[in-house]
Amino acid sequence: MRYVSTRGRAPALSFEEAMLAGLARDGGLYVPETWPTLTGADIAGFAGESYEQVAFAVMRPFMGGCFDDAHLTALIARAYAGFGHVARAPLAHIAPNDWILELHHGPTLAFKDFAMQLIGPMIDAVLARRGARATVVGATSGDTGSAAIEAFRGLDRVDVFILYPHGRVSEVQRRQMTTPADANVHAFAVEGDFDACQALVKAMFNDFAFRDALALTAVNSINWARVLAQVVYYFTAAVALGAPARPVAFSAPTGNFGDIFAGYVARNMGLPIAKLIVATNENDILHRTLTTGAHMKAGVTPTITPSMDIEVSSNFERLLFDLYDRDGGAVSELMDELARGGFTLAQGARARMAEGFASGRASQDETRAAIARAYAEAGQVIDPHTAVGLVAAAANRGDPSVPMITLGTAHAAKFPDAVEAACGVRPALPARMADLFDRPERFEVLPNDLGAVEAAIRERARA
C-alpha cells in the first residue's frame, strides 16, 4: 500500500514513511492510493469479536507489512489496555433506535486517545528499528495535547513538547498535560492564545535547521495513522447494531474533519453507512458548504464546544481530493483560493458530496437544550460536543428504522461548567482519575517568542 499526496507533487510513500512525515513536502496530505475493501462476510465476522480483533482486521490492509502480525497485535493490545471500558467504544441507548458511541473511555477522556494511544508506540517502534529519535512538537487548545502527552510519556525514542495558551485551557485539560511525571514529556504554557501557539509550531517546522537537528514530527490530525485508527469504531458500532445486513447512520461532531473522514473511509471499505452527518457548531463553514456549495471563511467565534471552533478543517482536503477525481492540481488551486478567503465547489464535486454526506448546525442554545434533554429523557450526562452531534442527528433523522449513532467525542467531566449550566448536574471525573486534582503539576511558562521556545526545547530534547 502506497500513499499519495492530495496536491500531487510529492513522492509516494509507504505507511511507515507517511506516519513519520505527517504533512507531505508539497503541503498536501497523504491518502492511500486505493481503498482496500472488506467483503460482507468479513464484516459479518466481526460480530462478537473484541475491539482489538476488529482493529487488527481493519487497519492491517493499510499498513503494507510495516509490522508483522504478532507485533501489530501486541501494539493494538497495549494501546487499548488502559481504557476504562472493556468494550473500548460501547454504545449507549438514548432513545428508540438512537445511540451514542462513547469514545471517552481512554486516559484523557476524549476520542483522540483512540488514535494517539496507538500511534505513540507505533512511532516508537519504527524509530527503534531505524535507530533514530524524534521530537514531537504540537500546539493545543486542550484535547490533542493531553492525548499526545499521555500517549508518548515514558517512550524511549520520542520527546514531546506541547504548547498551550497560558490560562486559557480548562483545569482538567491543564492537569492532564502537567501531571504526568515522565521525563520525556513537557508542557509549555505560552503567554499568548491558541493561534500564537500554532504560529510558533509552524515557525519551528519552517526553521529547517532546527527542524532537522531535532527531527521534528507532527501528530496533529493530518497524520494519516490517526485517521486510520478512528475507522475501527465505525465498524464495531455498526456491526453491534446489525451491519452489514442493516445499514446505519452516523453523526460526527466535526472540527478538523478527521473523525467524519474516518467514517467515509469505513464506507469506502464496504461498510454500509446510510448517512454520514457532519455536525457543526456556530462555526459552520462545512454546513454552509453542504447547503450552498460555497466554502467561505467567515472568522471563528468561541463557543462552549472549543474543539470544534475551527474554520480551516485540514482533513477536508482529503475529501476534496476524491471529489475532484484525485486531481492534485485542482486541489492545490482550491487551497490557494481558501487562503484568500474561500472557493465554490464545482457542480460535479458538489453533487458527489451531497450523495455522501448530510449536515447540521447547532447554536449554543440548541447545544445546551440537547444536554438538558439527554439528561431528562435518558439520564445521560453528555458533553457539549456530543450534544452538537445529537442536534444534527435529529435534524437529519429520516427513516426511523435506520439506527442513528452519534459519536460521543468527550466525557462530560472535561467541560464541567458548560454541562452544569445546561442540565444542573456537575459531572464527576471517572474513579480511575479521581486523584487528578491531587497530583503535582509540572510546567514551564514561556514568552510568546520563537527564540525562547526553541532554546527551551533544545535544552531538553534528546534527538
Ligand SMILES: *Cc1c(COP(=O)(O)O)cnc(C)c1O
Ligand atoms: C477533536 C474533537 C472534535 C473534532 O474532531 P475532528 O476530528 O477534528 O473533526 C470534536 N469533539 C471533541 C471533544 C474533540 O476533542
